[in-house]
Amino acid sequence: MKNTLKVQRAIKNLTQAELAEKAGVTRQTINYIEIGKYIPTTVLSLKLAKVLGKPVEELFILEKGD
Amino acid sequence: MKNTLKVQRAIKNLTQAELAEKAGVTRQTINYIEIGKYIPTTVLSLKLAKVLGKPVEELFILEKGD
DNA sequence: ACTTTTTGTCAAATATACTTTACTTTTAGT
DNA sequence: ACTAAAAGTAAAGTATATTTGACAAAAAGT
Numbered sequence: 001m002k003n004t005l006k007v008q009r010a011i012k013n014l015t016q017a018e019l020a021e022k023a024g025v026t027r028q029t030i031n032y033i034e035i036g037k038y039i040p041t042t043v044l045s046l047k048l049a050k051v052l053g054k055p056v057e058e059l060f061i062l063e064k065g066d
Numbered sequence: 067m068k069n070t071l072k073v074q075r076a077i078k079n080l081t082q083a084e085l086a087e088k089a090g091v092t093r094q095t096i097n098y099i100e101i102g103k104y105i106p107t108t109v110l111s112l113k114l115a116k117v118l119g120k121p122v123e124e125l126f127i128l129e130k131g132d
Numbered sequence: 133a134c135t136t137t138t139t140g141t142c143a144a145a146t147a148t149a150c151t152t153t154a155c156t157t158t159t160a161g162t
Numbered sequence: 163a164c165t166a167a168a169a170g171t172a173a174a175g176t177a178t179a180t181t182t183g184a185c186a187a188a189a190a191g192t
Contacts, residue, residue: 001109015168029150031170038149041179043067045108046128056122057115060108081138095180097140104179107149133192140187149178158169 003060005034008052023047069126071100074118089113 009019020030025044032038040048040060049056075085086096091110098104106114106126115122 001112016170017168026151027169028152028171032149035170037171039107039109041105041149042108042111042122042126043105043128043132044149045111046067046123046126047132049123050128056108057112060112062109062112062116066109066113083138092181093139094141094182098179101140103141107179110179136189136191138187138189141185143183145181147178147180149176151176152174154172156169156171158167160165160167162163162165 001039001060001062001066002036003034005030005048005052005059008054008059012052019048019051022051067105067126067128067132068102069100071096071114071118071125074120074125078118085114085117088117 005019009016014022016030016034017027020027023030023044024047029038029040029044033040033044045056045060049059052059071085075082080088082096082100083093086093089096089110090113095104095106095110099106099110108122111122111126115125118125
């Protein structure tokens with residue numbers, strides 16, 4: 001699964017730390033998700049979608065292997 | 067977080083086992099998610115959304131405590 | 133009532149999300 | 163070049179998602 005977090009963050013002009021705070025997780029969690037090391041739970045992806053103003057499907061995209 | 071899986075399954079006339087198979091997980095996983103015992107990963111909720119033909123936000127809804 | 137399908141549940145094992153703390157590297161601003 | 167902010171990374175610990183196998187309860191079909 002790939003994601004567009006970096007771009008969406010840029011659009012909203014948010015740092016990883018700021019996004020983390022708004023989503024209620026740590027900065028490292030956001031960093032790892034952005035890099036693809038972690039797959040977030042659905043609760044977290046819904047929160048990120050809410051904060052970033054985009055549907056989950058625009059933030060996270062399934063890939064071949066998934 | 068609450069979910070509408072049971073209703074969506076009914077609309078598509080799918081058993082838990084059938085939905086599980088289409089999503090590539092076990093029947094127990096679907097059962098636990100439906101009952102609220104498990105929060106699925108984003109990969110799984112995207113797959114469920116795909117199979118059920120509804121956006122993630124319609125299948126899973128954030129609640130107060132989340 | 134009987135049988136079959138579907139759903140609920142449990143326990144043990146494995147994988148991985150998330151936290152905390154801390155340090156390094158990169159980027160941006162002056 | 164210097165400084166500060168932002169992003170990347172890592173290890174250890176905790177929590178929880180998912181699997182497997184198996185059985186009980188409930189629902190549906192005949």
